[in-house]
Every structure is written in structure tokens, then in C-alpha cells.
Amino acid sequence: MEEAEKADVIFVIGSNTTETHPVAALGIKKAVRYKGAKLIVADPRRIDLCRFADLHLGHRPGTDAALINGLLKVIIDEDLTDKKFIAERTECFDDIKDSLKQFTPEYVEKITGVPKERIINAARMYANAKNALIYYTMGITQHTNGTGNVRALANLVLSTGKIGREGSGLNPLRGQNNVQGACDVGALPEYYSGYQKVNDEKNQEKFEKAWGARLSNKLGLTATEMTEAADAERLKAMYVMGENPLLSDPDINHTRHAFEKLEFLVVQDIFMSETAELADVVLPASCFAEKDGTFTNTERRIQMVRKAVEPPEEATEDWKIIIKLSNAFGYKMEYKSPADIMDEIAANTPQYAGISFDRLNGLGIQWPCPDKNHSGTRTLHKEKFTRGKGLFTKVEFIPSRELPDNEYPFILTTGRMLTHYHTGTMTRRSAGPNEHVKEGYVELSHEDANRLNIKNGEKVKVSSRRGQIDIKAKVTDMVSQGIVFIPFHFKEAAANMLTSRELDPVAKIPELKSCAVKIEK
Amino acid sequence: MKVTIDNKEIIANNGETILEAAKRAGINIPTLCHHPKLSNYGGCRVCMVEIKGMNRFVASCTTPVADNIVVETNTTNIRQSRKTVLELILSDHPNDCMTCDKTGDCTLQDLAYEYGVKENPYIGAMRQYPTEDKNPYIIRDFSKCILCAKCTRVCNEIRGVGAIDIMKRGFYAKVAMPFDEVLDCEFCGNCVDVCPVGSLTEKIAKGKGRTWETRKVDTICAYCGVGCGITLHIKDNTVIKVTPTEKESVNNGSLCVKGKFAYDFINSADRLKKPLIKKDGKFVEATWDEAIDYTVKRLKEIKEKHGSDSIGGLSSARCTNEDNYLFQKFMRAGIGTNNVDHCARY
Known part of the structure; x- marks a missing residue:
């Protein structure tokens, strides 16, 4: 986290850092205010971080690839690349050069709405820095071209050699406390723990031996694909632990419809969520303060979570519920404590091989940690990348699947706000946040509000091809003309009634950051 | 440079204040306004010390060390000065x-006690x-x-x-x-x-409780992916307060509104407290055995009829690594499918 202070330039794109990762943002602010770092913010909204920025690139939602390609084009044209790094550490650089031809500052200005001078300035600022960090979040990934957006950023990093040392790199900020860890330990359809592919025979054999069970080598379905499969009645039953797709999924009318078709749904949670309401069986679980275990943060840091209080009445720890269920199902599980489970994770997961509870005091350990004497790894990709050489990939600009038109003239982008979290199950049941921000709102520019004669605080109807919500208007200069923003925490005015379930074909991430809506009084 | 504080010779760093040098040497100078992560303020005058050869006391939090100075932090005169300062503060x-x-966790109260201000x-x-x-x-x-x-x-x-x-x-x-x-x-x-x-x-x-009545447990915040270290203050079985951990942590003493204030959901009356089985469209309370048996029966029926891949599992980015590992192990080794994912994409 303190790495921001070592950067000369910080480039934040698609991350409203001060609201979604407030404490990570402190490092960025400190770097800018006290260490002389320059800050470039690329976001369609004039987010709070812009107060500290040297440059704000307010590109239209869904035009990230064009913007990043435009920056790279300037860097190449002005000969600001790191030739030594390109030669020694990367491959296929020449392949992408041609593909960038069209991305002149003029062309990129037309697509993104960012004045070309700013594009040129930003490119120079980034490329000329000795050390530069990029931070991104879902503003980059939640698009049908999300994978392309990330690859474009990787191209930018590789061409300027800004990776593999402190103060430089490409950093996704993970949105949930343990999204990193859940991925690491194999809660993914294509990987066992440690990103070991399930369709690789050696891995299958390894885990069959470790777990004493026959395992499938067929890739599983992603969360979004499960909803589709339920809708198509190919998926008949689901076990959902601590997730609330009925508020967090795009196009929740569709999700509800699909979940209602399931023959059997079991939900394990701490509250009666929208999803739990549809369940056949609900199992009362424990929250973070009621169990021992570990979370892995956005910098791959494995940290101890400690039980502080007992869960209410008959509610119990999630790991205990899974053991109960598994044993009753006929697959034997025996663990005395979460420490035992971590020992098994360590035995089967190369990145976690050196981890055990007795080592996790204080700041924890950053993986990869290959053995018990290893102190963890702070910076990745120092000498080489995971695949060997850094690969340049051509990135086309593919516009969002649904663009504004006469009927639905606004681009809706969604996200979090500071006070609330995700589907609100926790923050909306906490007195302070619930009193502070009671209801959802749609951010609307002054120009659009004037044109539609909408006053600040007035109720409006926002609709898309998929649904409609009634919501309070917040007239603000956060958004530009033609763009509206709705936080997705509020079930009474759920942004995801409106969003589209178009997916990025590679990462299967839905396009939550851009769809077309209309606004009426 | 070399300085002497309370008869102890200390090698001090250039630009360091007397307060900082003393602290490194294990000499505690009381203060109300100084904080190591903030700029030096010099407002409370509690940290006054005596430097040999100077005819007045100086605030140790704003006075940089100088080569060969001899400092006294706890003489009768200094203690009298501190007591007067405390009396003046407490007069208002x-x-x-x-x-x-704040009782029990109040620096002013502690100092009044130490200096006998009555x-x-x-x-x-x-x-x-x-x-x-x-x-x-x-x-x-x-x-x-x-x-x-x-x-x-x-x-x-x-x-x-x-x-x-x-x-x-x-x-x-x-x-x-x-x-x-x-x-x-x-x-x-x-x-x-x-x-x-x-x-x-x-x-x-x-x-909700006095500080000496609470247990303190260090853990990690359950909101975003930064992983801030927090201390839960617990009385009986209730978390009554959250503070940033004082130990080494990624957040270095800071939290946000959610980490600091959004924890009372733990004791919300809405918490699920018993297993529930839906009967005729309504949830009915059940025992753990009933709920588990019914779940297993239904999952087995569906697995037999439609195959393992007709079942899917959503694990959770909110749960621990240990919960997630067991969940995917159950889906893969128990149910027999790789249909397991979580909300990394939302």
C-alpha cells in the first residue's frame, strides 16, 4: 500500500479510489501532496480524486481501449518507449504497432471526448516518469471489452517498462475483502487452488490423490453462465454461500426468473438476502467477527481473521456447515480448526506452501511464499513474467454493446459510493450509514437536469430495455452531459434492474459500467 | 549527533525532535497534542523539558536536537510546570x-492522575x-x-x-x-x-461499556480488498467499538466510514439464527439435522437424475480462505462438478 509513495506518476483509471478503497487512496493522496508525484485520473465522472489530479481525462464510458491505445500511440510516435525493456523482457511489440495507426489523438478525442492536448500530455507524463503506477478496478473490467481494456493497459506498461520494481506496476484494486483469496484457493470454475487448471491431467491426478475422490476434468460454469444455465433448465440446483446475485447480478429481473426455475436452492448467509428469499433451505452462517481464518488482500497479503464473538443462537461458522453437509453427503471431511484447513491449502497450493497460522501475525505474508522459511514476495514480475516474456496483444476498440439512441439517450454507469457496500446487506443494517444515506439516487448533470426540468431531489423514472426504477435525482457536476450514475446498493431502486448482461467473451464479466437508459419525470 | 536525556547518552538523528529521540531511547515524555504521524504542533505545553544552559523550558515536540545538549524531562520544576499546565486545561x-x-482511555485523565491534579x-x-x-x-x-x-x-x-x-x-x-x-x-x-x-x-x-470492561481482538476489516487491520472492542458477546489496530498494519492507523462505523450489523435483529426449510412457500424453522438431511436428499436426487454438472455452487469473496477452500472441495470432490465460482466479476 505504501508503494504509491515511491511512484513519480500515478495513473488511476476506472477506479473511484477515495470512495471504493478509501484507505488505499490515502497513499495516492500522500504521494501527490507530500512526495511530488503527479496524478492522472481517467474516469467519466469527476470523482473526488480529481481534486488532487494534475490531469483529468473524462472519457465516455466504454471508450477505455481507445483512450489507452491513444496514449500508447503518442508514446510510440514520440519515441518515449523503453527499448531495452521491450527487447529483453517482451515479445510481439512490432505486431501491435500497425494496429495503433488509427488511434491518433484527433481520432481518440472524437471517440472519448477527451481533448487531444490532454491525451498527449498524459502520455508524456506517464512515459517520462522514472516510476509510474497504474491503479484500476471495475471501471476497466466491467465492459464487454474488459479483457481488451486490461490488455491495452498491459501494452502501455510493457512499452514503457514500468513494471517489476517498487513504484512501478499495474495494480487492480480488489473490491471485496477476500476476492483475491477466494480466487487463490480455487473458488473458480477452471482452477483448483493456486490457479492449477482443472482440465490438466497432472493436476487432476494430484487432487484426486490428495482428496481421495474422482474429479471431473470438464471446465465448470462461471457465475454468469450458471444463471444462463438455470434459465435454460440445464442447471437444476444451486448452493450459494454468502452471495446475493439477486441484487449484484446485471439485469436482475432475468436473474430472478432463472433462479425461480431451479429445482433446489440452498443459501447459506447471515441475513435473509434477496437470494435467500428464493431458497428452499436457508442455513444461518457466521460473519467475519465470528470465525477464525484468513483473508488475502489486494496486495496478495494473507492476514489473520480472528473470532471475537459467538454467532447468534444456532448460526455457526461456514467451514463447519460445509463439513457437516459434506459428511452427510457421503464425502468425508475432518478438520479440527481452520488452521488444519490452511495446512491442507498449503500442501496443495504452491503459492501458499509456506503459509500456516502460526506464521501469520502482524502484517501477514504476501504470496508467493513457497516454503516455511520464505518471508513472502512483495513485488511480482521482477526478473520475468509468469509466462516468461511479456506479451504485447493487439487491442481493438469495440464500443459498448448497447449505445444510447433516440429512445434511450443516456449512458448509465453503475458503481459503489463511500458509505455503503455492495448489496447493502451489512451497511444498510448499520445505524450510522443507514441514517447517513438512506436511499439510492441517480447522478445527473446540470445541463441534462435543466433540459428535462428536473430538480435536485425530485423523484424520476429511469428505464432501460430491461426494467424501470423510481429514484431520486441528484443534480451534480460529477457527471457530464449524457451520462448518469446509479450506485447499486439499494434494493428499492436497484441499478441492476437496468443493467445489461452482455458479457466480456473471455473473462465473462458483465457490462455493468455501460448501458442505455432514459429518464422521465 | 550525541545528546544526553535524563543522564542517558543517545545518538540522535539530525532533524529529530527531543521528543522523538527520547522516545527511541525508551524515555516517555507526556504530551496531549503530539502524534507521530502528524505535523509537530507544540500546542499543549505538556511536553516541556529543560535544556541545560537555557533559561526557559522548551516544548520537546517542536525543538530539534542539537549536538551535545543535556536534557532533563522529569525534574521537580518540570513536573510543577506540567501540573500547572494540566490545572489550566482542567480549569476549562x-x-x-x-x-x-472516554474514561479509562483518556490521556488528560491519566495525566491528571499521574500529576495529582485535584x-x-x-x-x-x-x-x-x-x-x-x-x-x-x-x-x-x-x-x-x-x-x-x-x-x-x-x-x-x-x-x-x-x-x-x-x-x-x-x-x-x-x-x-x-x-x-x-x-x-x-x-x-x-x-x-x-x-x-x-x-x-x-x-x-x-x-455501551467502559474500556476496562472490554476485550480487544485484532482482526481484518470485512469490506473492501485493502485489508485494514482493525481492533474489535467487545463487551460480553457484543462488538461495541472498532478502532484501527495499533499494531503494524497496511492501513497505518486509518480506516474509512465502513470499517470504523458499519459493524452493528453483527448484532442486527435481522440475523439468521436458525436453519429454515421452505414448506408451502413459507420458511419454517428446522433443526440443523433436518436442514442438512433435506438438503443432502434433494442434492442427491438431482445428482442422480441429471448428473453432477446439473448442480452449481457460488462461493463467497466475503468468506475466509478456509471457507472457500472447503466449499470448492465439496463441489468438486463431493458433488463432482467444477461448477463453482464467486462474485469476482461483479
């Missing part, structure tokens, strides 16, 4: 420790302000404020927010929002965490 501070939520020899006008508790999170009692400016410095220097500053001067000085309006800021609560007295306290912790 309500004597209501018995109902103050009577108030400086009777006169006292600042009287109504308590501001109209904001959702923080009780601001300005009659208790000692104007140490830790809150304004943390708000400006660490958070970059600058919501508050000290308005007016002298007896009328007061920490305030612009135009002295009701507090409206990011509500990170860092001002509460650094307040040395009971001027700023958490609204939801009010009256």
Missing part, C-alpha cells in the same frame, strides 16, 4: 469523568457548548475539547479532506466545519481515533 474542562465514555485553583468562565450529535456518527462535545488540533491535522494532513479547522481565537476558539455547521464529511472517524479526550466519541458506542 467539565469534571464529569464519571459519565464520560482542586481547580483557576476558577473562572468555562466554555459551554451544546453537544453536536446531529450528524449520523460522531458525538462532538466542544466543552471537553482541549484544542490540541489532532483532529484538524489528521483530517487535513492524512485524509486530505480538510472538513474542519479551528475557528476564532483564544477563549472562543473552537473546532468547526465552515460556518460552524453540523458535521458533514467523509466520516472516516480518524478524528475520533486521535482525540486524546472525550470531545469526540462514537455515537453507537455511547453508554
